[in-house]
Amino acid sequence: MRGSRKTVAALVWSATAVWIVVLLTSLRYGLLDRFFFDSSHAHVQGIDFFPVVRAFLSVLHGHSAYDTFSVNYGPYATWFLYHPLLALALGPWLFWMHPWTAYAIWTAISFILMAISAGLVMRLSSDPLRRALVALVMLGAFPVYSMLYVGNVQALTVLAVTLLLVALARMAGLTGAEPDYEAIMRRSRGMLMAGLLLSLFSKPVVLLMLPLLWMMPETRRTAWKAFAIYALVSLAFVAVPLLNPDSMDWSERISLATHPAMVQQTMNVYTNGFTVTPPMKDNAVHWFAMQALADYRLMHIDVYSLPVFLDSWLHMHTPEALYRLPAILILEFSVMVAFLRDRRPRIEAALYLTMAGSMAYLVMYSLVWEYHYTALLPVLGLLLVGKNWNAVEKTMLALGALVCGPSLYFLVSRQNPALLSVQNVIRLDRVVPATAIFCILVGMVAAAGWRQWGALILGRGIEHTSSE
Secondary structure (H helix, E strand, C coil): HHHHHHHHHHHHHHHHHHHHHHHHHHHHCCCCCCHHHHHHHHCCCHHHCCCHHHHHHHCCCCCCCCHHHHHCCCCCCCCCCCCCCHHHHHHHCCCCCHHHHHHHHHHHHHHHHHHHHHHHHHHCCCHHHHHHHHHHHHHHHHHHHHHHCCCCCCCHHHHHHHHHHHHHHHHCCCCCCCCHHHHHHHHHHHHHHHHHHHHHCCCCHHHHHHHHHHHHCCCCHHHHHHHHHHCCCCCCHHCCHHHHHCCHHHHHHHHHHHHHHHHHHCCCCCCCCCCCCCHHCCCCCHHHHHHHHCCCCCCCCEEEHHHHHHHHHHCCCCCCHHHHHHHHHHHHHHHHHCCCHHHHHHHHHHHHHEEEEEEHHHHHCCEEEEHHHEEEECCCCCCCCCCCHHHHHHHHHHHHHHCCCCCCCHHCCCCCCCCCCHHHHHHHHHHHHHHHHHHHHHHHHHHHHHHHHHHHHHHHHHHHHHHC
């Protein structure tokens, strides 16, 4: 049996290697163009990479990192809206190169980061077939191609989430009796710290997970330390004139922070016609932009968000409150999980809740592009290396396989992309499976909490009744 698994694993590795060659070659020769609107019609290769270098060049000349469209680098660019530190971390290595050479280098780096993420997950299992399947999923999924094509920094987010999940998985597997228990815990906390900082200083998707990590005894100190570093560095990028050359004063920032409607009206680059106004050049716009764009429904074929999907299917503007529920559930369950009494069930529940938290923006944010679904890959990787899959885990893996495959764009690629009926079809095998997986993970956390808290409450009730 072991030998047959090795044989199948070797076949999977061979298929993965061939597919990766096809995927990477397609970036140059367009072999997969018909599966993506961006490559077959929009022709925007590298559009998310060029603003990172533009941000550094702008800072180099004494201007705001967010003044993207006043800098000439690459043929086009989206608006830079990551943490300002990212421009200083990546820009110096790439700005002196020809734009397309720099894009090629960044593509290679992104793929290496994805390979590192896959390697971290594979180390959790000794089964050759499961390890091979992890590589196929995390390196060969269609959203990976979308990410590499536009040059987005999403690979940093995937690595950050992978570090968090692997750290918690390692902690969950410990009983306290291992001779190297303390050494494993130290390494796991190091991975946790790296994952938190990597996300916070690029795309802060971990913000929703922090309350849980702050409360759990195993992660409390590491999470608070990471947040303190993030807060101090971020404050420096707002308060120090050299780092924030086109800044507002504090009264303007406070006014915007206390008037969220004003932020949404004035700091949305889409409704501004891609004009970066003076307040949007302040480094604080990194945080304001999250609020400004969170509820903006862009009815475009490239947008794969749950709010846009439901709006287009139901032909109505669904209420924003509906998309606050995922965050509310995660925060409420964070309190429940953090105070579970038994250590191993607590960390296992925390792992499932962190999985849900890592993909929460797929079901609550209005601007979701296809490459964002790479956030699901570490979750699928962790499920793949688990032993003895139950029916629920098999269901999630089957749903995840739909996300890893091509979107249904190739079925309607010859039709008018502005038609909502066409857009609905394309979003179907991205939005629905991801939403279902999120709901299943939250349900698993709720079940784990009920098993512990319910048993405790019922046990006390029985004990109290008996004593009477």
